[in-house]
Amino acid sequence: MTLRTVPDSMDPAVVAAVDAELDRVAAQHRVAIPLAIESGSRAWGFPSPDSDYDCRFVYVAGLETYLSPWRTRDVIETPLVGLLDVNGWDLAKALRLLVAGNAVLVEWLMSPIVYRGDEDFRTRLREVATRVADRDRIARHYLHLGARQWALFERNGGIKKVFYSLRPAMALRWLREHPAAAVAPMHLPTLMEQCDLPTDLVTAIAELTDLKSRTREMGSAAPPALIAAFITDEFTRAATAFDSRGPRDLSTARAITGEFFRTEALGATTPG
Numbered sequence: 001m002t003l004r005t006v007p008d009s010m011d012p013a014v015v016a017a018v019d020a021e022l023d024r025v026a027a028q029h030r031v032a033i034p035l036a037i038e039s040g041s042r043a044w045g046f047p048s049p050d051s052d053y054d055c056r057f058v059y060v061a062g063l064e065t066y067l068s069p070w071r072t073r074d075v076i077e078t079p080l081v082g083l084l085d086v087n088g089w090d091l092a093k094a095l096r097l098l099v100a101g102n103a104v105l106v107e108w109l110m111s112p113i114v115y116r117g118d119e120d121f122r123t124r125l126r127e128v129a130t131r132v133a134d135r136d137r138i139a140r141h142y143l144h145l146g147a148r149q150w151a152l153f154e155r156n157g158g159i160k161k162v163f164y165s166l167r168p169a170m171a172l173r174w175l176r177e178h179p180a181a182a183v184a185p186m187h188l189p190t191l192m193e194q195c196d197l198p199t200d201l202v203t204a205i206a207e208l209t210d211l212k213s214r215t216r217e218m219g220s221a222a223p224p225a226l227i228a229a230f231i232t233d234e235f236t237r238a239a240t241a242f243d244s245r246g247p248r249d250l251s252t253a254r255a256i257t258g259e260f261f262r263t264e265a266l267g268a269t270t271p272g
Helices: 012-029 063-067 091-100 104-110 119-132 135-156 159-177 188-193 199-213 225-241 251-267
Strands: 002-005 031-038 053-061 075-077 084-090 114-118
Touching (some): 002 119, 012 031, 012 053, 012 114, 031 104, 031 119, 053 091, 053 104, 053 251, 063 251, 091 104, 091 119, 104 119, 114 119, 119 251, 135 159, 135 225, 159 188, 159 199, 159 225, 188 199, 199 225
Parallel strands (some): 053 084
Antiparallel strands (some): 002 114, 031 114, 075 084
16 A cells, blocks of 8 residues: 655645655666655654755665675665755665664654655564564664764754754653553654653743744754753663663564565565
C-alpha cells in the first residue's frame, strides 16, 4: 500500500522538487526507495519560517549489487539546493546502525511526514526495530546528541540549539516513563503528550515553540529557566539510568535483521 503524509503547510513547490529528486535518484542509481521521509525540524514539530526541507530515505539496490565482490558506497548524497537537502542510506547500512544502537533509522520510521513509502515495508521494519533496538544504547545516543547541542547553546546561544537539546531530553524522559519500550516518537508534541509533565513546563515549551515558528533559524532567545532545568535534569538522570557500555550478544539481532534484509533484497524491484 502506498504511503504519503505531507501536510498542507509545506511549500508545494519544494515538495514537488523533493519528489522529482527522489525519482531522479531511483532512476540514476537504479535503486528502489521503499521509504522517504522528512527528518528535520518540520517533522520534529518546531519549524522556523526558513527551515530546510530534510528528506531522508532508505533504498534497496539491485541484487547484482549485493552479490558483487566489489563494495559500493552505501549512501546516496545529493547536492544542497536552496532549502532542499535529500540524502539516503542503503538498507544494509541502516540495519547495521540500528543493531549498533544508532537511533536515526528508528526516527525515520517514526516520522509523521512521509514523501513516499510502502506501508507494509515500514510496518515490517518497525517490527524489526522494536525487536532488536537496544533501549540503553538508543538512550545514550539521545544523551550524547542532546548534551552536544546543549554545550553548543551554552557557548554560542541560539533558539535552534535549545530545541535540538530539548527534543533528545524529552525522548529520554519518554524512555524513562516507558520502561518496556525502545522506540520513542520523534515528534516533540507527541513525546510530550505521552509523558507526565508539569503544566507550567508544557506551557513554557508551547510558548517557546510559537516563538521559534516566527523566528529565523539563526534567531536567538534564552529559554525559560524551567526548560533549561528540565534539559539538564534529564541529561543528568540519563547518565546513570541508561548503561550501554557493557558487552551484549548481538547474534539474535543480527539474525533478525539479516533475514529481513535478504527478504527485501530478493523482493526489490529497481528501475530498469
